[in-house]
Amino acid sequence: xxxxxxxxxxxxxxxxxxxxxxxxxxxxxxxxxxxxxxxxxxxxxxxxxxxxxxxxxxxxxxxxxxxxxxxxxxxxxxxxxxxxxxxxxxxxxxxxxxxxxxxxxxxxxxxxxxxxxxxxxxxxxxxxxxxxxxxxxxxxxxxxxxxxxxxxxxxxxxxxxxxxxxxxxxxxxxxxxxxxxxxxxxxxxxxxxxxxxxxxxxxxxxxxxxxxxxxxxxxxxxxxxxxxxxxxxxxxxxxxxxxxx
Amino acid sequence: xxxxxxxxxxxxxxxxxxxxxxxxxxxxxxxxxxxxxxxxxxxxxxxxxxxxxxxxxxxxxxxxxxxxxxxxxxxxxxxxxxxxxxxxxxxxxxxxxxxxxxxxxxxxxxxxxxxxxxxxxxxxxxxxxxxxxxxxxxxxxxxxxxxxxxxxxxxxxxxxxxxxxxxxxxxxxxxxxxxxxxxxxxxxxxxxxxxxxxxxxxxxxxxxxxxxxxx
Numbered sequence: 001x002x003x004x005x006x007x008x009x010x011x012x013x014x015x016x017x018x019x020x021x022x023x024x025x026x027x028x029x030x031x032x033x034x035x036x037x038x039x040x041x042x043x044x045x046x047x048x049x050x051x052x053x054x055x056x057x058x059x060x061x062x063x064x065x066x067x068x069x070x071x072x073x074x075x076x077x078x079x080x081x082x083x084x085x086x087x088x089x090x091x092x093x094x095x096x097x098x099x100x101x102x103x104x105x106x107x108x109x110x111x112x113x114x115x116x117x118x119x120x121x122x123x124x125x126x127x128x129x130x131x132x133x134x135x136x137x138x139x140x141x142x143x144x145x146x147x148x149x150x151x152x153x154x155x156x157x158x159x160x161x162x163x164x165x166x167x168x169x170x171x172x173x174x175x176x177x178x179x180x181x182x183x184x185x186x187x188x189x190x191x192x193x194x195x196x197x198x199x200x201x202x203x204x205x206x207x208x209x210x211x212x213x214x215x216x217x218x219x220x221x222x223x224x225x226x227x228x229x230x231x232x233x234x235x236x237x238x239x240x241x242x243x244x245x
Numbered sequence: 246x247x248x249x250x251x252x253x254x255x256x257x258x259x260x261x262x263x264x265x266x267x268x269x270x271x272x273x274x275x276x277x278x279x280x281x282x283x284x285x286x287x288x289x290x291x292x293x294x295x296x297x298x299x300x301x302x303x304x305x306x307x308x309x310x311x312x313x314x315x316x317x318x319x320x321x322x323x324x325x326x327x328x329x330x331x332x333x334x335x336x337x338x339x340x341x342x343x344x345x346x347x348x349x350x351x352x353x354x355x356x357x358x359x360x361x362x363x364x365x366x367x368x369x370x371x372x373x374x375x376x377x378x379x380x381x382x383x384x385x386x387x388x389x390x391x392x393x394x395x396x397x398x399x400x401x402x403x404x405x406x407x408x409x410x411x412x413x414x415x416x417x418x419x420x421x422x423x424x425x426x427x428x429x430x431x432x433x434x435x436x437x438x439x440x441x442x443x444x445x446x447x448x449x450x451x452x453x454x455x456x457x458x459x460x
Contacts, residue, residue, distance in 0.1 A: 084366075
């Protein structure tokens with residue numbers, strides 16, 4: 001773990017209409033940290049992740065990314081998002097493009113990488129996620145696990161500084177979860193900064209540097225996974241863990 | 246085979262009419278696609294005033310008969326020294342644009358919002374995501390209803406005969422009145438329309454099959 005701060009959140013609030021989804025969230029993620037967000041559905045984990053990628057715009061609070069306070073008025077959010085990769089529960093691969101075209105799309109059209117170079121990079125990434133043999137097929141021909149690994153490669157193609165995972169294995173058949181977690185674990189070992197919303201306690205235990213338990217829009221407890229899972233300090237954390245483990 | 250001789254005797258003049266009908270349809274649909282795309286974007290812009298403009302346009306087109314629209318365009322535009330052909334083309338484009346706008350709007354809104362989010366999360370702007378991610382998928386979904394609209398436009402172009410454009414239907418009625426034999430030439434012109442519609446249907450289905458390669 002290095003000491004430089006990747007992303008810092010201060011008093012973040014977000015509401016959808018009358019629904020107060022995020023309440024005074026404070027969080028600091030350092031470079032190469034792997035953070036797991038756990039909590040019941042509706043606790044605000046996904047919304048927090050989406051605020052960090054500016055897919056949702058916060059109501060109040062401060063988000064500092066790589067040392068600069070990001071506001072939609074002063075920053076080109078498209079540029080910020082290039083550095084913040086996001087992997088979705090339902091993959092959202094581009095169905096009209098082949099696997100390799102999915103991976104090459106953003107580098108070519110956003111970063112203006114020459115096509116030959118983008119293709120080379122994309123192949124290397126597909127190799128890394130173990131899908132170079134599928135490069136010319138369309139997403140509809142892939143299994144869920146393969147789709148998610150392509151989605152990870154697609155995100156990595158922009159060379160992000162941090163990767164956000166929004167329940168990356170929740171939509172997968174149980175036997176396909178492992179291959180995606182293995183890819184993520186490999187990424188973590190390479191030093192990628194990651195924030196992962198997950199229900200995979202095993203993964204959290206094994207890979208996360210620290211874990212966050214959220215409930216009702218607030219961060220209830222933060223700690224090392226071992227400590228948080230085995231000796232939760234808060235009653236609510238304990239209740240939640242009892243219900244899922 | 247009285248009808249067949251009439252068909253053979255008049256085919257050079259009917260082929261000219263068919264070409265004109267073809268041109269009326271192709272050019273007006275081409276323009277209508279741009280009009281439709283423009284108003285579809287207004288409708289999904291989430292800017293109230295722009296949505297109202299699109300709603301008003303669609304209301305005007307849907308609320309008045311096509312033949313009235315064609316006459317208004319014809320008398321309005323020919324008074325500005327625009328040819329009969331072009332005033333009818335623009336009238337048909339104005340009319341079909343409204344239906345095509347609704348087709349595009351429906352197709353765009355049918356694409357899962359996650360596609361736009363995936364594009365945005367990669368750093369693509371909203372416009373780039375729309376162009377590269379949403380529109381290619383939406384146009385695929387729009388193709389069957391668009392093909393349908395295309396065929397409707399082809400048949401509607403017969404209304405151009407009322408303002409003197411010498412397309413298929415005008416030729417049929419003219420021949421009919423010259424020879425005091427409406428029924429024969431109406432049957433003959435029906436065949437020409439069927440051939441044109443068949444031709445367009447085949448083209449549309451070929452494009453659909455090509456585009457379906459990824460599904």
